[in-house]
Amino acid sequence: MSLDAIDAVDWSAIPNPTQRSYDDPERVARALRLLAVSTTANETGDAAALLAGGGFVCGHAGMVFPAAHAATPALLDLVEHGRRPRVKDAALGLLSEALDSFPPAGYTRVDTPYGAGVPLCCAIARLIRGRRGALLAHGRYGKHVLGEADLHWRLTVEETELQPGDGPTGIAALAVLEGTAFRTPVEAELHTPPSGHPAPTVRIDALTADASGAAWVHLTDTPPDPAPGSALYPAECGRLKH
CATH class of the missing domain: 2.40.30 (Elongation Factor Tu (Ef-tu); domain 3)
Structure with missing residues (x-):
């Protein structure tokens, strides 16, 4: 489940490229938990806005952060098992935004279980491809996100x-x-x-x-x-x- 995926991450070990509080990976973890347990449209929107406002991505700047790789499994869990359709849609939107954004200089790569120094976008895309069934089950929007990930071959x-x-x-x-x-x-x-x-x-x-x-x-x-x-x-x- 998404909460288990969140708790399994050592968020304090993930770098914060800007050193600003709103880009803190721990803030990403808190926002993911809020999204996972949200029950109203306002709660879902507020949690998604926190993730889109820094730490995961910075939407207005088109920037994606290293914590996005660690957050991707939790978002994929929400796509598959989210309590409500709007939670699933919010998770898909965030994944799409991560693939469409650029990492800050000096933080363009992540270490993974299958290799070190992997381009951040490719590492996120591989996690997404690993949940192909869940994305295809989500319809046209899920297929779109999967298609974006497949470009990072x-x-x-x-x-x-x-x-x-x-x-x-x-x-x-x-x-x-x-x-x-x-x-x-x-x-x-x-x-x-x-x-x-x-x-x-x-x-x-x-x-x-x-x-x-x-x-x-x-x-x-x-x-x-x-x-x-x-x-x-x-x-x-x-x-x-x-």
Whole structure:
């Protein structure tokens, strides 16, 4: 449940980029609890406004904060199990706003159980994709938020093979695609476990993927033979900052 997800987070360990009281991650936790237990339209609106006014996102500035990643599981719980439709809608709106906003400089990445230094938007998007069923069940608005998350794709390398040729040496890789297939060529960050920042930038020259997410990619400008388990994220996402 959402309250358990909130209580499981060490909010004091999350940085506050502005050091302002209304951007304090602990304030985010309090607002999430208020949203979870809200029973009237005013209570729901007030809690959502607290989250949209700082700490989670700053709506008028289009800024998303590191605490948004920690708050996303609780909001997804509310989308799935919220007491009232307006609570579910408020949670979806906040998730959409987080994906549409830019992080402050110096706070653009988060550490996750599957890798360090992941672009903040991509980490939030992966949590959202993990609750695909709940979002699809919420109708058109849920599908819209899921579609936004799918733009922040992730490729997990499974096998690689050197591809010598007349041009630059490339690498063919079998991979698993999460999110929406994209046009190539495109730059990507290569995160190799145990990964950290900075991650090298590589070029994806070709991509073929089926509906299951099984993908074939051709890479250039890569380190020799990226290890199985390495992940590719959009380089554009790693450059976003407010």
